[in-house]
Amino acid sequence: MTPWVTETKPEDWAYVSEGGATIVFSYRGPHNVQFSGHVLRLRKVTLGESSDASNDAPLDATIEELDDPMVAFQENIVSKLVPSEFLPRLVVVLLDREWLKLLVELHDGDRPAERRQTDHVDFHRKKGVLATDLIGGTPIAIEIKPKWGFLPTECHLSPETVAVKTATCRFCMHTCFRAKQEGVCTTYCPLDLFSRDEVRLRRALGALWSGWYESGGSLNNLRFFVSSRMAKPDDDHSMKILARFFTTDEWTNPANFQESFASALTQALADSPVLPLLSTLQRTLDVLDVEGLSKLYARTSPGLSGDGLGSSVPDPSMEEWDDFIKVYHSDYHSWDHASPSPEHLRHYLMAYLLSATFKDCSIIIRPRQQALSITRVDPARSFDITIIDMDIKSMDRLGKWEKLDRTLVEHYKSSASQRRCIDSERA
Structure with a gap:
């Protein structure tokens, strides 16, 4: 069963890093079978793009969406070229818009200033990716x-x-x-x-x-x-x-x-x-x-x-x-x-x-x-x-x-x- 990110609290997560397309948070909350030892990868949009504007109607997050096929791409394609021992574990997680807004309010100040001036979390996304936390758990x-x-x-x-x-x-x-x-x-x-x-x-x-x-x-x-x-x-x-x-x-x-x-x-x-x-x-x-x-x-x-x-x-x-x-x-x-x-x-x-x-x-x-x-x-x-x-x-x-x-x-x-x-x- 696909986990919901709302099983955790926004304060259970800590900002780690980001690239041009995604931002990464590490789970730091109480032990949770689904989330402990994982990071959350969220897609971003550039400032000015519609991510929290006109259409606030709730969407059925259980509907399969193809906007972030990273998990299927690794499981079905990359894994046939790269041995699994060199790959992180990826799992789809269902998102919630209000939860994402709280996450941003808590942690946006941890982001580099130049990033905050160009992009932010896409609040319209219904799915994110949980990946093996390769940063946490080691000094x-x-x-x-x-x-x-x-x-x-x-x-x-x-x-x-x-x-x-x-x-x-x-x-x-x-x-x-x-x-x-x-x-x-x-x-x-x-x-x-x-x-x-x-x-x-x-x-x-x-x-x-x-x-x-x-x-x-x-x-x-x-x-x-x-x-x-x-x-x-x-x-x-x-x-x-x-x-x-x-x-x-x-x-x-x-x-x-x-x-x-x-x-x-x-x-x-x-x-x-x-x-x-x-x-x-x-x-x-x-x-x-x-x-x-x-x-x-x-x-x-x-x-x-x-x-x-x-x-x-x-x-x-x-x-x-x-x-x-x-x-x-x-x-x-x-x-x-x-x-x-x-x-x-x-x-x-x-x-x-x-x-x-x-x-x-x-x-x-x-x-x-x-x-x-x-x-x-x-x-x-x-x-x-x-x-x-x-x-x-x-x-x-x-x-x-x-x-x-x-x-x-x-x-x-x-x-x-x-x-x-x-x-x-x-x-």
Whole structure:
């Protein structure tokens, strides 16, 4: 039976974190079989969107709605690509509008000011998602958003883009663009993290830490959680706890902390199959690059291509996703991707969307219990790693991604500093 969130009180929940689409609260109330050890993921809407306006008529929350198919997507699709041991448990929970309003009143002040100025909880949603609480129940947890772990092949790139896109990864180009637009900078390169080389892994982790520390914790590629709350570099209490865990020292020297953090996680990530799995899924699902996908779309749908990649293409049903996974496991890898067939267009579009899911996911790294019983963590096999935030992407985003790709390449070509990224699978 689907649980109701009203079985709990709004004050039983604590704000944890949020992304562009969802906000997360952790259950802290009395023991409850349904809710203890779980977080609540709620969808958001941008300010100005209708979320609490004209239509306040009660809706039957028991009616199946398709506005948040995250649970079915993980159970039926993602689980056929990713072993269950690396996935959180997801459960649908029924929501109540008045309960959500009270939750927001209690906890909106815990949100970052910039988030409060742009979006808020969608009060019209009738269903939320309960997920395994990977942040609570442990003194510390680490979230890394790896991003794109490969370089595209040359065959579908234009003469204007091939030299840049086969030398510099998408993330590093985007970093260059954001540095000029927003003043946000990091030396982190995902290809180092995905390389399976311990020296490069250590470099990637050090760069992630530097970006986190120097940005005051605003960059979302690395997050620390201490006692279930997100930690910032200016939070002395949390920093002391993290320093004792990683270094056995008090929080005194950022450089020592950075080195100890990188050392502790390098071996754990090198031993884990999670990053190689994500890299394989990303690159095999995105075999055409957005340029090749756009060319195939224009050739197959010439009347629609002027409106943008994927325009007027309906989102796949869950049944279509299931069929695609069967194709991916059987015929997909034998197709001639160098000369893609128009009859496979929809499958290529779906493959690109699924690749985007794995490019945008995060991993949560938590110390195992035996690591918590000693003064300093033993890096070898001392962490559990779980993949989270694997939302379905929509077809209407393809056109935006195509435009962004062109923008990033054009900006990077005119940049004074060029970076060489090494894809270990093609080196």
